[in-house]
Amino acid sequence: MALRNFVGNEHAVRFLRRMAEKGTIPHAWLFSGPPRVGKRTLAIEWAKLLNCQSPSQTDDGLDSCDRCPSCCHLSSERPSYAQTHPVVQVLDTMMVAYWEAAEKAREDERVDFTKLKPKFSLGINAIRRLRETLSNQTLWRYRVIIVDEAERLTEEASAALLKTLEEPPDRTLFVLVSANPWAIHPTIRSRCQPLRFRLIPYQTIFKLLKAKGMEDGEASLLAKLARGKVGWAINACYEPTWRQFREHLFNLIGMMVTMSWWDVSRFAEIATKGTEEFETESETSTASQRRQLEELLEGLMLSWRDILALALEADDLVVNVDWLPVLKEGTKSPERAIKMLQEIRQTYRKIRPPFNANPQLALELLAIQSAQAVETF
Numbered sequence: 001m002a003l004r005n006f007v008g009n010e011h012a013v014r015f016l017r018r019m020a021e022k023g024t025i026p027h028a029w030l031f032s033g034p035p036r037v038g039k040r041t042l043a044i045e046w047a048k049l050l051n052c053q054s055p056s057q058t059d060d061g062l063d064s065c066d067r068c069p070s071c072c073h074l075s076s077e078r079p080s081y082a083q084t085h086p087v088v089q090v091l092d093t094m095m096v097a098y099w100e101a102a103e104k105a106r107e108d109e110r111v112d113f114t115k116l117k118p119k120f121s122l123g124i125n126a127i128r129r130l131r132e133t134l135s136n137q138t139l140w141r142y143r144v145i146i147v148d149e150a151e152r153l154t155e156e157a158s159a160a161l162l163k164t165l166e167e168p169p170d171r172t173l174f175v176l177v178s179a180n181p182w183a184i185h186p187t188i189r190s191r192c193q194p195l196r197f198r199l200i201p202y203q204t205i206f207k208l209l210k211a212k213g214m215e216d217g218e219a220s221l222l223a224k225l226a227r228g229k230v231g232w233a234i235n236a237c238y239e240p241t242w243r244q245f246r247e248h249l250f251n252l253i254g255m256m257v258t259m260s261w262w263d264v265s266r267f268a269e270i271a272t273k274g275t276e277e278f279e280t281e282s283e284t285s286t287a288s289q290r291r292q293l294e295e296l297l298e299g300l301m302l303s304w305r306d307i308l309a310l311a312l313e314a315d316d317l318v319v320n321v322d323w324l325p326v327l328k329e330g331t332k333s334p335e336r337a338i339k340m341l342q343e344i345r346q347t348y349r350k351i352r353p354p355f356n357a358n359p360q361l362a363l364e365l366l367a368i369q370s371a372q373a374v375e376t377f
Contacts, residue, residue, distance in 0.1 A: 012195055034199055070085065142171050214237065
């Protein structure tokens with residue numbers, strides 16, 4: 001893959017190309033925007049271009065050759081711990097887990113590297129280890145450090161990273177990637193060149209899925225369910241668990257539209273238990289469960305948006321068209337749909353950094369609000 005194959009956010013691709021051609025590049029960047037729209041992927045592809053040994057001039061601008069030894073050592077499809085480029089490093093919660101496992105292995109502890117669990121946060125030890133690598137001299141054009149999910153930096157890690165950003169080594173670039181930039185230390189944000197990413201249009205995702213061999217009906221449904229997140233759509237092509245996850249979501253929305261006080265604790269239990277069944281091989285920890293819950297809440301918001309559309313007689317805006325019988329049970333009042341959208345959004349914010357609320361308690365509170373809405377509206 002190269003910049004020419006990147007899908008969506010063309011403004012970001014053009015801007016980064018101009019920076020590479022110009023040669024005067026700020027040392028710190030903040031790629032922010034919705035999750036799964038290509039922020040991390042573009043950061044890796046840009047690092048590939050900056051260190052490409054045979055860059056080519058295309059109709060769209062400068063691009064990597066995708067064939068030289070430097071390019072072959074980088075791939076946006078590999079996990080962070082499998083990247084082999086000598087001066088491009090991806091720091092994320094999986095990399096932290098890998099470093100901790102490697103440390104245990106050096107102490108003769110038995111470690112199964114095939115069952116790594118991503119950590120919940122990026123701590124001070126990860127930044128210290130990162131700073132150790134920066135002391136090594138390099139003959140490459142640029143050393144690129146990509147910090148994925150930068151909002152998960154702890155206070156101590158943020159302070160250590162800030163010191164590095166204020167005294168950066170020569171020819172070293174830092175790219176912070178975040179779907180929640182306001183959770184990052186404000187001084188760190190002020191040191192970074194911002195680059196905002198947007199959701200990808202439905203037609204763009206639909207064409208991409210069609211190019212991957214999907215039939216029109218399934219491609220259309222996935223493109224709508226992706227809600228502008230092309231990364232989710234691509235992952236759904238290869239991960240069959242999205243169908244089971246959607247069935248689980250269907251059961252939960254069915255509970256919410258008829259929520260009783262007897263269902264409050266049961267709703268939270270089913271919601272948290274269900275996410276454990278859809279974990280991938282690479283994510284099996286509490287941190288991944290929180291990410292699954294975030295996706296679950298996004299699905300609930302989309303469902304209540306459909307209910308609101310039905311209540312306002314805007315049936316053509318409904319995404320989950322195969323759920324109409326259940327969705328119509330919640331259309332008695334548009335005010336109820338608006339209220340539930342607000343409550344789900346609040347729950348979504350609470351379980352994410354910097355609040356990190358207990359998911360079980362947050363979901364129980366959401367269920368209480370849902371039961372109250374049934375009585376009120």
